[in-house]
Amino acid sequence: MKKINVGKKILSENEKYAFENILFLAEQKKLCLNMISSPGSGKTTILTRTISELKNKIKIGVIEGDIQTDIDAERIRATEAPVVQINTNGACHLSAAQISAALKKLPVEDLNLIFIENVGNLVCPSAFELGENGKIVVLSVAEGDDKPAKYPAIFAKSKVLLVNKIDLLSGGQVDFDIERVKVDARRLNKGIEIFPISAKTGEGMADWYDWLIKSVEKK
Amino acid sequence: MKKINVGKKILSENEKYAFENILFLAEQKKLCLNMISSPGSGKTTILTRTISELKNKIKIGVIEGDIQTDIDAERIRATEAPVVQINTNGACHLSAAQISAALKKLPVEDLNLIFIENVGNLVCPSAFELGENGKIVVLSVAEGDDKPAKYPAIFAKSKVLLVNKIDLLSGGQVDFDIERVKVDARRLNKGIEIFPISAKTGEGMADWYDWLIKSVEKK
Numbered sequence: 001m002k003k004i005n006v007g008k009k010i011l012s013e014n015e016k017y018a019f020e021n022i023l024f025l026a027e028q029k030k031l032c033l034n035m036i037s038s039p040g041s042g043k044t045t046i047l048t049r050t051i052s053e054l055k056n057k058i059k060i061g062v063i064e065g066d067i068q069t070d071i072d073a074e075r076i077r078a079t080e081a082p083v084v085q086i087n088t089n090g091a092c093h094l095s096a097a098q099i100s101a102a103l104k105k106l107p108v109e110d111l112n113l114i115f116i117e118n119v120g121n122l123v124c125p126s127a128f129e130l131g132e133n134g135k136i137v138v139l140s141v142a143e144g145d146d147k148p149a150k151y152p153a154i155f156a157k158s159k160v161l162l163v164n165k166i167d168l169l170s171g172g173q174v175d176f177d178i179e180r181v182k183v184d185a186r187r188l189n190k191g192i193e194i195f196p197i198s199a200k201t202g203e204g205m206a207d208w209y210d211w212l213i214k215s216v217e218k219k
Numbered sequence: 220m221k222k223i224n225v226g227k228k229i230l231s232e233n234e235k236y237a238f239e240n241i242l243f244l245a246e247q248k249k250l251c252l253n254m255i256s257s258p259g260s261g262k263t264t265i266l267t268r269t270i271s272e273l274k275n276k277i278k279i280g281v282i283e284g285d286i287q288t289d290i291d292a293e294r295i296r297a298t299e300a301p302v303v304q305i306n307t308n309g310a311c312h313l314s315a316a317q318i319s320a321a322l323k324k325l326p327v328e329d330l331n332l333i334f335i336e337n338v339g340n341l342v343c344p345s346a347f348e349l350g351e352n353g354k355i356v357v358l359s360v361a362e363g364d365d366k367p368a369k370y371p372a373i374f375a376k377s378k379v380l381l382v383n384k385i386d387l388l389s390g391g392q393v394d395f396d397i398e399r400v401k402v403d404a405r406r407l408n409k410g411i412e413i414f415p416i417s418a419k420t421g422e423g424m425a426d427w428y429d430w431l432i433k434s435v436e437k438k
Contacts, residue, residue, distance in 0.1 A: 067372075069368050072369075121342050122258050123311040124342070140259070140362075142359060144259040146288075150285060150339070
């Protein structure tokens with residue numbers, strides 16, 4: 001019986017669209033960031049706060065990936081940022097073909113920065129390039145400080161690690177050694193930028209905004 | 220070019236092993252539960268506390284699934300429960316073939332209950348039957364109360380929902396409406412048992428233990 005290398009074939013089809021997206025974003029000189037995390041790490045709250053607080057500096061659009069519902073897209077829409085919803089109907093990651101279609105629905109020419117909020121999953125989205133300029137991994141302190149060691153792929157591939165919900169550390173109810181996370185993440189990825197933040201209280205967000213503004217200016 | 224229905228083929232191969240596991244567990248009259256959640260919801264802490272507190276009542280073994288590392292297996296081993304580690308090396312779920320091999324390494328005849336701790340992923344493991352008698356989904360309150368609506372598959376398929384880290388609610392730092400979770404989970408799955416617990420403080424664990432003991436007695 002012939003063996004078929006299924007993983008490679010799917011990736012190659014995906015890579016074709018990813019390459020198209022890379023070319024399109026380069027021509028348009030737009031920054032596109034692919035935000036990846038487990039469910040409930042706070043991706044949407046980070047985005048809504050970032051969009052609102054930077055609205056006079058950079059114009060942000062969002063491609064919102066969810067398995068089901070448009071709960072998150074509605075939250076983004078409330079900021080008045082343009083948003084395109086993708087429902088994967090069970091699939092565990094966004095594909096480059098979906099991003100290609102979504103980019104055609106966004107008013108890209110009016111934007112400086114496009115965020116892709118991937119499906120909540122720390123594993124699968126890391127294997128599918130979407131043509132983005134960089135990945136942003138979000139880890140909530142409630143998830144524990146062993147995650148870079150246990151889920152290395154996404155930490156190895158990301159430009160930025162946002163350690164979110166640091167407000168929970170002040171109550172003493174969450175055990176989380178941020179130094180361990182920094183050491184483990186930088187062992188996988190020497191150049192990764194790490195910003196401890198609370199998207200709820202705003203703590204630490206200024207450094208993240210500076211990084212975003214500088215990254216947009218470089219395009 | 221011929222189209223190949225890849226998803227179905229993989230599931231069918233998996234189902235063959237799952238069926239073998241079902242038969243094996245039925246012959247042995249052992250309860251096997253497949254624990255599924257996002258990374259960092261507290262699966263391992265739930266297991267170590269459950270094993271320790273029930274050690275005079277039921278004998279528990281664990282099949283420990285991780286993408287990388289044996290951090291969790293070491294924590295289980297410290298309870299003196301038998302444990303078999305599976306490293307998926309990047310794969311996002313455990314397969315029934317892996318469970319079949321792991322069952323051969325456990326002293327099944329000496330056990331009442333076998334827990335499978337699946338890879339931390341709320342999406343993919345729900346699609347792969349392992350031959351278990353039931354799925355246990357764990358949701359930490361830090362992940363938010365919209366998760367049954369946004370990730371319905373695993374809530375629809377589970378026998379039990381453990382809502383973990385309820386100790387975080389007392390500090391007032393986490394917004395989480397447990398009634399919303401109960402309504403949404405029961406809309407997907409009328410018979411699902413829901414136990415709010417803190418594996419850290421022990422709150423609520425007694426009801427979970429009662430359910431486990433009764434389920435073992437039924438085998």
